[in-house]
Amino acid sequence: MTRIDLNADLGEGFGRWRLTDDEQLLSVVTSANVACGFHAGDAATMRRVCELAAERGVRIGAQVSYRDLAGFGRRAMDVPPDELAAEVAYQIGALEVFARAAGSRVAYVKPHGALYNRVVRDEEQAAAVVDGVVLAGAGVALPVLGLPSSRFLKVAERAGLPVVTEAFADRAYTDEGTLVPRTRDGAVITDVDAVVERSLGLARLGVVTSHSGGRVPVRARSLCLHGDTAGAVDLARRVRAGLESSGVRVEAFA
Template sequence: MTSIDLNADLGEGFGRWTLTDDAGLLSVVTSANVACGFHAGDPATMRRVCELAAGHGVTIGAQVSYRDLAGFGRRAMEVPPAELAAEVAYQIGALEVFARAAGTRVAYVKPHGALYNRVVRDAGQAAAVVDGVLLAGGALPVLGLPGSRLLELAGRAGLPVVEEAFADRAYTDEGTLVPRGREGAVVWDPDAVVERSVELARSGTVTALSGARVPVRARSLCLHGDTPGAVELARRVRERLSAAGVRVVAFA
């Protein structure tokens, strides 16, 4: 039977401000990418999300990013590799404290936003992220875009790699994500997101913005938690996947 993991970005709040319905999404997804304080999140939020994830049996991953709270981690930044490696390790370590306190552990690492897109092609920044994962200790799996420099270098370093796809983001003909600043970069139609999820899981392809069918073989499917109606959409995706004969299970 075909299987796929469902992951979502969670804990994306700060202080009294909240963005994602963490409890609702944790009742649906199988993996949680938890913000570690650099683009969103704070200690109390990280602790709460780890406890909720543990209670639901959801796998916890560290969503590491550039230090950019004001820009939600989506602004381009220039960070020296040694500094970035240390910041990645710092974020993983911070989340690990709360994961262990909840009776579980950090099971993988996923970059966020501008860092995620940067390490698709930038070997220097990708190597820094890999160095940060190694510095944090253990051979944590790295979640990223198929064909990215990040996954290439992580694999060379002996880290498990996990390919990821996005049902609610538009793709280029090269299999990369259309930049958010371009029209049509985000797929807002819930029915389209549901059908694209099945297409990705069953055939390993996605319809690009140009209309071309592009191969995107992935073991994990990301559902953005900041999408309007995210919880209901996630439930629809999971139900449709199950109806299509796809087993939804965590990769880690």
């Protein structure tokens, strides 16, 4: 049976402002990428999301970012490798406190936004993120999520970290298998039927239609749905229902 993990970016609020419907999304997804305070999130939000995730048996992941609250972590930044490694470890450690208090733990790490895209090709920044993950793990090899064939996953493998390939049902792809920048029209796919169809293609066939209309191989163990997309909860429910009705088992990655 084909198996796929469903992950979503959660806890993307700050103070009284909330962006994601964490409670409803946690009834659908199997893994939660929790913002750790650098692009979104704060201590109270992190604690609340960890408690909700633990109650529902959803795996908790640290979504680490450049220090960019104003830009939601989506602005390109140049951070010295030693500093970036320390900041990645800092974010993971902060979330680990709340995960353990909720009776769970940080089970994996996923970069966010500009950092996610940067480490696809930039080996130095990828190595810095991996160094931070290793530092925070304190002897535990935390799995990392990333694009297939990215520099990030290759560096992580060399460091002995488990790697989990990831695909995006609601993002447009280039012919090279990378994500179309959000600054381009059509980078985010909002049509529900199209997202469901793409989810099935990714889960069952390992392919996705690129922005130019070509078929691109994308073998992934986890499928991401963005929690900040309009109608995210309904979209997530439709995707999960579509996967399960087609015989795909939705479960957290091993």
